[in-house]
Amino acid sequence: MERVVEIKDLDELREFAREFAKRLNDGDCVVLTGDLGSGKTTFVKELCKNFGIENVTSPSFAIINEYENERKIYHLDFYRIKRWEELINIGYFELIQNEEAIKFIEWGDLFSNVLPSKRIELKFEIVEEDKRKITIEEH
Amino acid sequence: MNVLGIESSCDETSVAVISNGKLLSNLIASQHFHKLYGGVVPELSSRAHLQIIMPLLKQALTESKLELNEVDVVAATAGPGLIGALLVGLSFAKGLAFSLNKKFVAVNHIEGHIFSGFLMEEKPEFPYLCLVVSGGHTLLLIVKSETEIIKLGTTVDDAAGEAFDKAAKLMGLEYPGGPLIQKYARLGNPERFPFPIAKLKNPYDFSFSGLKTALLRFKQKEYGNSKIPEADLPDIAASFQNAIVKALILKAEKALSEFKVNSLSIVGGVAANERLKNEALTLASKFGIKAVIPLPEYCGDNAAMIAYRGMLLAKNNMFNSFEFNAYPSLKKINFSNWKSI
Numbered sequence: 001m002e003r004v005v006e007i008k009d010l011d012e013l014r015e016f017a018r019e020f021a022k023r024l025n026d027g028d029c030v031v032l033t034g035d036l037g038s039g040k041t042t043f044v045k046e047l048c049k050n051f052g053i054e055n056v057t058s059p060s061f062a063i064i065n066e067y068e069n070e071r072k073i074y075h076l077d078f079y080r081i082k083r084w085e086e087l088i089n090i091g092y093f094e095l096i097q098n099e100e101a102i103k104f105i106e107w108g109d110l111f112s113n114v115l116p117s118k119r120i121e122l123k124f125e126i127v128e129e130d131k132r133k134i135t136i137e138e139h
Numbered sequence: 140m141n142v143l144g145i146e147s148s149c150d151e152t153s154v155a156v157i158s159n160g161k162l163l164s165n166l167i168a169s170q171h172f173h174k175l176y177g178g179v180v181p182e183l184s185s186r187a188h189l190q191i192i193m194p195l196l197k198q199a200l201t202e203s204k205l206e207l208n209e210v211d212v213v214a215a216t217a218g219p220g221l222i223g224a225l226l227v228g229l230s231f232a233k234g235l236a237f238s239l240n241k242k243f244v245a246v247n248h249i250e251g252h253i254f255s256g257f258l259m260e261e262k263p264e265f266p267y268l269c270l271v272v273s274g275g276h277t278l279l280l281i282v283k284s285e286t287e288i289i290k291l292g293t294t295v296d297d298a299a300g301e302a303f304d305k306a307a308k309l310m311g312l313e314y315p316g317g318p319l320i321q322k323y324a325r326l327g328n329p330e331r332f333p334f335p336i337a338k339l340k341n342p343y344d345f346s347f348s349g350l351k352t353a354l355l356r357f358k359q360k361e362y363g364n365s366k367i368p369e370a371d372l373p374d375i376a377a378s379f380q381n382a383i384v385k386a387l388i389l390k391a392e393k394a395l396s397e398f399k400v401n402s403l404s405i406v407g408g409v410a411a412n413e414r415l416k417n418e419a420l421t422l423a424s425k426f427g428i429k430a431v432i433p434l435p436e437y438c439g440d441n442a443a444m445i446a447y448r449g450m451l452l453a454k455n456n457m458f459n460s461f462e463f464n465a466y467p468s469l470k471k472i473n474f475s476n477w478k479s480i
Contacts, residue, residue: 037351
């Protein structure tokens with residue numbers, strides 16, 4: 001099932017993130033794809049505010065960020081990963097099975113072979129300026 | 140007191156020895172370096188650290204003219220960092236200390252950076268304003284003493300070093316982006332393209348995500364989907380670097396106007412940026428205080444700063460048990476007395 005949403009500015013992204021947050025359950029995995037600057041981290045940041053989490057930052061360097069308030073969140077980023085085997089060392093395969101946390105994976109499409117079969121994929125596309133097209137697909 | 144320092148929080152494996160406050164050896168094997176010698180493309184983190192850590196220790200001791208049993212304290216980075224990478228250095232250090240019956244200190248990586256200015260001849264004077272700028276962190280702090288750190292602000296999205304790397308990627312440059320942007324920027328006009336500086340609720344916080352998007356937008360507007368022509372790279376690099384440095388310096392300046400300190404210290408990988416260094420020197424002289432920016436080998440991840448921090452903690456009797464575990468994120472940054480304003 002595929003759904004497409006058009007977002008015209010940050011306020012609309014916030015609204016979309018708020019609605020999206022309501023539907024998330026512990027254990028869910030959300031994969032975010034799209035170019036640099038397309039809004040993946042901003043989306044996670046806005047979404048997590050709905051769970052009382054205010055300290056979301058880009059995980060590109062750290063690879064895994066962990067947040068906890070009303071929900072427990074793992075915020076991952078494959079941007080810097082060169083081979084999927086590196087994910088073994090990082091503890092990815094244990095983390096991804098955690099049913100108590102919501103997992104977000106930025107740049108997940110770089111290693112689609114390691115993504116859980118049950119996941120929600122959000123594809124971010126830049127239309128122009130602040131406008132974004134988000135395609136939502138449930139696997 | 141002979142302190143052995145071990146660092147393996149990310150890409151670099153490093154071993155250092157400090158004897159009675161004097162740095163005797165600081166060996167850094169980046170995974171890139173390792174690639175040349177290992178013959179195989181190493182994985183990020185654990186395995187590469189594991190292969191190189193023992194040879195590094197041996198060489199560091201040889202350079203320091205010390206025997207292993209002359210080491211009094213073993214200090215290692217416990218976090219934040221990649222858990223698999225951290226575990227290699229930390230477990231190695233604990234095993235070493237346990238088998239030699241020596242004291243062990245777990246060091247916070249960020250605190251290592253914060254006190255790295257003390258590795259220089261000219262040292263910071265307490266209290267000092269400290270700007271930590273690296274690939275993973277951007278923090279503005281006031282360091283009151285060896286055990287008291289006050290956090291003024293941090294990045295709300297991307298770190299400064301990350302902004303450099305991602306900008307380089309957008310510009311079609313290779314990794315690591317920071318040094319390449321600096322290289323192009325030397326030849327460019329920093330005022331040609333006005334890139335934005337984020338305004339935030341906390342005046343000491345930073346945000347670089349919008350800057351990245353501004354660059355992206357600029358690129359699309361000017362060049363569509365084609366590559367940025369080589370001739371335009373210097374001005375773009377200079378303007379982008381200018382925006383990052385300005386944001387960092389503005390916040391530091393605000394803090395200096397607000398808080399009375401004796402020094403300004405800029406640390407972490409991005410502190411090697413020459414434009415930032417020059418601006419920091421100008422800023423410090425404006426306030427009549429000392430500026431301390433470590434040499435590049437102490438700016439990037441290194442064990443000298445871990446050994447130094449380990450020595451300070453040991454002096455304060457802040458040892459750790461062998462049960463102390465590695466931790467990946469910044470939130471458990473509470474070895475010393477960290478406060479927020």
